[in-house]
Amino acid sequence: MTELEKGPTGRRRGRGARERILGASQQLFREQGINRTGMDQLCAVAEVSKRTAYQHFTGKDELVAEYLRRFDPSVLSGVFDRTDLTPRERLLAAFDIPPTTPLCPYIGAAVELNDPQHPASQYARDYKKAVAARLADTAREAGAADPEQLGEQLALLIDGAAARTRVLNTDAFPTAAAIAAVLIDNAIPATASDDHRREEVSS
Amino acid sequence: MTELEKGPTGRRRGRGARERILGASQQLFREQGINRTGMDQLCAVAEVSKRTAYQHFTGKDELVAEYLRRFDPSVLSGVFDRTDLTPRERLLAAFDIPPTTPLCPYIGAAVELNDPQHPASQYARDYKKAVAARLADTAREAGAADPEQLGEQLALLIDGAAARTRVLNTDAFPTAAAIAAVLIDNAIPATASDDHRREEVSS
DNA sequence: TGTTATGTACACCGCCCTGTGTGCTTACCG
């Protein structure tokens, strides 16, 4: 929040209204959902006048789409780029999204918007495909027989855990991780399930 | 729609406004979602005056809750009560919800309402638990080592397939069924994965 | 037949929503 005040507003100067708006979007859309968050409230939290908001984003739809685009780094890269884990461990680490994330916002957006043509829905699709692809890449790296299939399966598990966590209000990711372990072990042909690619890491 | 015109309205007589309202709810809440369906439109489709609707249901919330309560028989009982299948086949048959169902309405309601205290959200939780319980029962019947765990796992797969189908606009149930087959075979200890309980069925 | 529950037609309220118009202030940067 400190660095936001000087961040590039998209043009060249200014005091970072755009970033504050997107920050408030992250917070409110997550906590309350998209439809239940009005632009008035959002602008109040962002400490931005409504006029300014509509000068940065042509409408709420565009804001929602941009809000979704600001996510991947935290989860996606944060897991797949770890070099201290074997590929197999990286696949399992994708299920270690412990308490904070209430629901994958892409699922929420797709359900709330209820319009496959909406830019945000399209981006949600792209993102889900990208996650499955990265999982497939890692699966290939781990030596899976059919990496695409395993990637798609693991992606389904993540979405299932997210949805179920939301509906039941209990953490379903451990269950998903257990399934994932079974699938991974079944998909990797040799006994090379672990430390077959591990290099010296610590010390 | 023909029988609805004479069905018991809940009291004793009348021309079935309540049933028409619930029928319209099924249609519209599914097609458009809950929040995007106004009472005006709903009453128009149900061919019911708005005044009548609010005499049957104290508010939209109650209508939504009642709408969710009218579902299980079609899917839940329709699968688990089949006697022509082995327990294992019944577990897999739960993934044969082919094209019609766009999204499990319980997930949709939980996301759209965004309020765990809402009666509909509570019922959604109950329903999900009930499904998991029935899956666990069938898993026990099939001889699974840990039926509760398998039931929970299969329920997660179903939800994952539903969510993923919704977001990606492609049928994810085959993938879920493949995972289910693996889990089931892994969970049943002996080689008695099939026809160990099957009786003579056809001819 | 007449009473009563049931349903209808239609206007209406207050609220919140997305989105604008207008005029003013501030901060940056040459």
Place this chain on the structure above:
DNA sequence: CGGTAAGCACACAGGGCGGTGTACATAACA
């Protein structure tokens, strides 16, 4: 220092929403 873009405050339009009030019609049953 001055120009200019960024941002602000405030009021307002237009519409959909959930929900209601009132007066009238009809079907069922006594």
